[in-house]
Amino acid sequence: MSATVKAVLGTAIDAPQLGAIRVRESALLLIADDGLIEAVLLPGDAEYDPALAKVRRKQTLIELGSGEYLLPGLIDLHNHAPQWPQLGKALDVPLADWLARYTFPLEAKYADEEFAGRVYESLVTAMIANGTTTAMYFGSAHLPATRLLAEICLSKGQRALVGRVAMDAADTCPDYYRDENAGLAIEETEDLIAQVLTMPGNAARLVQPVVTPRFIPSCTDELLAGLGEVARTNQAHVQTHCSESDWAHEYGLARYGQTDTVSYDQFGLVTRRTVLAHCNLVSVDDLDLIATRGAAVAHCPLSNAYFANAVFPVRRALQSGVHVGLGTDISGGPGTSILRAMADTVVMSRLLEDGVDAGLAAATRGVAESRVSFAEAFYLGTTGGGIALDLPIGLLAPGMAFDAIAVDTAAAESDLIMWEGLDSGEEALHKIIHSANRNNIRRVWVGGRSVKSAI
Ligand code: GUN
Numbered sequence: 001m002s003a004t005v006k007a008v009l010g011t012a013i014d015a016p017q018l019g020a021i022r023v024r025e026s027a028l029l030l031i032a033d034d035g036l037i038e039a040v041l042l043p044g045d046a047e048y049d050p051a052l053a054k055v056r057r058k059q060t061l062i063e064l065g066s067g068e069y070l071l072p073g074l075i076d077l078h079n080h081a082p083q084w085p086q087l088g089k090a091l092d093v094p095l096a097d098w099l100a101r102y103t104f105p106l107e108a109k110y111a112d113e114e115f116a117g118r119v120y121e122s123l124v125t126a127m128i129a130n131g132t133t134t135a136m137y138f139g140s141a142h143l144p145a146t147r148l149l150a151e152i153c154l155s156k157g158q159r160a161l162v163g164r165v166a167m168d169a170a171d172t173c174p175d176y177y178r179d180e181n182a183g184l185a186i187e188e189t190e191d192l193i194a195q196v197l198t199m200p201g202n203a204a205r206l207v208q209p210v211v212t213p214r215f216i217p218s219c220t221d222e223l224l225a226g227l228g229e230v231a232r233t234n235q236a237h238v239q240t241h242c243s244e245s246d247w248a249h250e251y252g253l254a255r256y257g258q259t260d261t262v263s264y265d266q267f268g269l270v271t272r273r274t275v276l277a278h279c280n281l282v283s284v285d286d287l288d289l290i291a292t293r294g295a296a297v298a299h300c301p302l303s304n305a306y307f308a309n310a311v312f313p314v315r316r317a318l319q320s321g322v323h324v325g326l327g328t329d330i331s332g333g334p335g336t337s338i339l340r341a342m343a344d345t346v347v348m349s350r351l352l353e354d355g356v357d358a359g360l361a362a363a364t365r366g367v368a369e370s371r372v373s374f375a376e377a378f379y380l381g382t383t384g385g386g387i388a389l390d391l392p393i394g395l396l397a398p399g400m401a402f403d404a405i406a407v408d409t410a411a412a413e414s415d416l417i418m419w420e421g422l423d424s425g426e427e428a429l430h431k432i433i434h435s436a437n438r439n440n441i442r443r444v445w446v447g448g449r450s451v452k453s454a455i
């Protein structure tokens with residue numbers, strides 16, 4: 001379970017730039033003891049043959065089989081761990097009703113640590129099985145359960161960023177699931193930061209704490225200001241929901257007379273380490289502000305189809321220089337896989353570009369130049385996620401952590417089938433994005449440590 005890898009030989013696919021897929025056959029990756037990639041050697045490089053001979057002699061080489069591809073580990077920038085039991089259901093009502101009717105009652109149950117432990121074990125196992133090597137998690141508004149989530153990620157070897165949800169507004173949060181006051185939520189956020197950073201076995205900070213105001217409707221000004229201060233003093237990551245749906249966006253406008261992005265920024269919550277989930281209704285000025293701060297957007301395409309009332313303009317965000325990565329938004333998004341989020345990103349961008357109302361003339365139906373390619377979507381779920389988090393992950397390159405997955409296109413129980421002579425490297429990637437399931441994710445490494453192995 002916890003073996004560390006020293007060398008891997010196989011076909012490596014990653015995305016060094018937006019839109020550019022790099023396929024390197026017979027690549028030899030050397031991994032240092034600290035779990036970072038030391039070198040990626042290719043046939044023809046002077047050191048290749050001696051290095052290969054050496055790792056063969058020492059029997060430290062993992063050689064991928066034919067039909068196996070080495071990809072960067074998948075990065076999920078936004079999901080809600082306590083909503084895992086709700087995956088695939090409760091998708092029939094708008095956001096505010098969904099929170100009140102289904103989600104808050106479920107999240108309130110995490111006062112029970114035993115229940116939390118069972119759910120989080122199941123979730124983290126499933127995430128790793130699906131190739132998610134890094135996840136940014138919303139926990140619930142309970143410190144003990146959220147600390148348990150951090151411990152489970154650490155023990156299973158998943159790189160994770162974990163936040164205790166802060167939510168103290170009496171008019172939007174129910175009595176049974178609300179922080180008693182802003183001070184308590186701020187104090188417990190600070191406690192979580194201290195506890196996660198000092199967890200035994202976490203010296204390398206595989207798991208990091210996140211300042212987590214739920215969203216503007218559920219937080220008082222006092223709480224938002226206090227959390228901005230906590231983020232600043234601890235140089236901590238921040239995650240929240242931003243201009244997600246018409247209702248949430250208009251709530252923020254009515255309360256502050258300005259967009260969520262501007263409000264969060266004034267509370268000190270938009271930083272290089274901030275991930276703003278959704279952002280469907282942000283303005284061009286908001287995008288500029290997010291880009292100026294170096295913050296990121298977690299694009300959650302499937303969830304947005306249910307709750308957002310609009311398609312996030314990924315292309316426009318990228319043109320504004322905004323860092324963008326992908327999120328599942330479990331359980332608003334009823335899917336576990338970031339490969340699926342990549343495919344959904346492409347699909348939603350096509351709908352945005354073409355438009356959806358067949359009653360309109362084609363020329364006026366959509367938003368021109370909105371489409372995202374598969375290569376770009378792959379970048380967002382790997383390289384883009386790493387940049388968003390300001391962590392050395394997402395790319396198979398020296399200096400990066402060896403967070404990677406081996407996708408076996410010959411696995412049984414899968415619709416992913418390669419046809420000899422028909423499927424080249426990049427086409428193989430397109431097929432992986434569409435058809436790989438967890439059976440195809442044969443091996444998963446995080447920081448050089450094997451966290452899933454099919455054999
Ligand atoms: N806005 C506030 N809370 C939530 C949540 O749990 N999920 C989603 N999708 N949006 C939210």
Ligand code: FE
Nearest residue numbers: 241277329332
């Ligand atoms: Fe969410």
